[in-house]
Amino acid sequence: MVGDAVVAGDADIAPIAALMGEPARAAVLMALIDGRALAASTLAAEAGVAASTLSAHLARLVDGGLVSVEASGRNRYFRITRPEVADALEALARLAPCRPIRSLRQGTHAEAIRRARTCYDHLAGRLGVALLDALVAGNVLRVEEDPGGRPDPVLGAGRSQRYVLTKTGKARLGELGVDVETTARRPLTRYCLDWSEQRPHLAGALGNTLLSRFVDLGWVTRGERRVVQVTDAGRTGLARDLGVAAGDWA
Amino acid sequence: MVGDAVVAGDADIAPIAALMGEPARAAVLMALIDGRALAASTLAAEAGVAASTLSAHLARLVDGGLVSVEASGRNRYFRITRPEVADALEALARLAPCRPIRSLRQGTHAEAIRRARTCYDHLAGRLGVALLDALVAGNVLRVEEDPGGRPDPVLGAGRSQRYVLTKTGKARLGELGVDVETTARRPLTRYCLDWSEQRPHLAGALGNTLLSRFVDLGWVTRGERRVVQVTDAGRTGLARDLGVAAGDWA
DNA sequence: GTCACACTTCGGGATTGAGCGAAGTATCCT
DNA sequence: AGGATACTTCGCTCAATCCCGAAGTGTGAC
Structure with missing residues (x-):
């Protein structure tokens, strides 16, 4: 059954997870999770790293397909490409504070x-x-x-x-x-x-x-x-x- | 509203994602995603690394709360601790092969x-x-x-x-x-x-x-x-x- | 008791990549 | 035109950690 080839068990999640597993990049992604498009300089401040450092991070996020760019004048605006990316980020966020899970409220928040x-x-x-x-x-x-x-x-x-x-x-x-x-x-x-x-x-x-x-x-x-x-x-x-x-x- | 304190925007996903972002650890997690409890040696073979290397990885996964251990004789069986961990892994897996997404079939597979x-x-x-x-x-x-x-x-x-x-x-x-x-x-x-x-x-x-x-x-x-x-x-x-x-x- | 097995701990080697500043390119403003 | 701004590229340093083999610990089998 060729059409069913891509399922959870196959996928190589390591590169994607590694992309999200670096503090500065994680900060960028969480800043973008609500769908805003933010400029590189804004994101650098958010992540707390130098502009040059963030530039490399953003290049990797774009290369990995998690984030897309739109140039506008001398600014470049970054945003999360697809809802699935935000879903994955939210699934990780639900996991992050190992104890305080309030899945019901979080479910309603995600929907809201x-x-x-x-x-x-x-x-x-x-x-x-x-x-x-x-x-x-x-x-x-x-x-x-x-x-x-x-x-x-x-x-x-x-x-x-x-x-x-x-x-x-x-x-x-x-x-x-x-x-x-x-x-x-x-x-x-x-x-x-x-x-x-x-x-x-x-x-x-x-x-x-x-x-x-x-x-x-x-x-x-x-x-x-x-x-x-x-x-x-x-x-x-x-x-x-x-x-x-x-x-x-x- | 204190009860709503833990929401997506807060969480620090970097440590968790980093845990999943290493190839050997990712292989371990994907091998465990269906809920089985597998021995360390089995997982080492699955991940393709030496037993000593995998031991360190497993220790970190356990420390991070993603995986739990149960000792039995000279074996130690590892399994994923909570369904939320599997959810996050699946969300990442859905993202991993950036192109070939068949979300409908994948949804049915996850349900099945x-x-x-x-x-x-x-x-x-x-x-x-x-x-x-x-x-x-x-x-x-x-x-x-x-x-x-x-x-x-x-x-x-x-x-x-x-x-x-x-x-x-x-x-x-x-x-x-x-x-x-x-x-x-x-x-x-x-x-x-x-x-x-x-x-x-x-x-x-x-x-x-x-x-x-x-x-x-x-x-x-x-x-x-x-x-x-x-x-x-x-x-x-x-x-x-x-x-x-x-x-x-x- | 002795051996075999499963796993962990330890020590050392090699790679990765995160970090910054300085210089370079492109755009906007006046 | 000239200067300021936004971002990228380059060169470099330094820390993290991934990996293995060897030795150590505890358990099961004969």
């Missing part, structure tokens, strides 16, 4: 963080993805190809795309109390690939503004470790005002 | 091996545990405390227990075509802690004889990688003749 979390300063997880989908479906944002433009700082896939705010979108958000003009020197819209969903969610100034507004409206509350809870008001408000059906994320 | 597998030469997994339960419930085996007796070679938990074949049990098994007298110089009954179930299943000569008979009867077939498939005949036969309800393991 995939459902709705913050990514930097905006929403991610199934809720983040559903939100972007709804904004596009509701003609608040329009997708544009952006072949000539420089790649989006916090990643864009192969081709670069842009999400532009429509006039109707601006009006709709205004009704919600979202002040779209407050865009300092930061791009209004960006997108960010979600590791748990493998699809983009909304980042950029608008992503941030929306999250803030949701918090102000009492629609969501920020829990521990980037988990985001959606209130009953949020559940109905998101569906009514933005077309984000609860079935798409809850 | 927990449902019914071989352990040495007897049944393990949910089926193995259900079988032992049924044998005890049906008065085929009787549990006895065995405080004075030497610990069972292939582990026994803290205290040692014995499973003794009853007269009615001997008759019942005889009807099934199981020749109980064929016990050479091997203990008739032993038990073996199942990592996926954390409960004992039947090992020893009787465990082996039963598996052989099940195969002869066409009740079970041995698949790849220690997975055991139960046929329709086996499903009904196990329930009818031994009281092993399908709901307890399927």
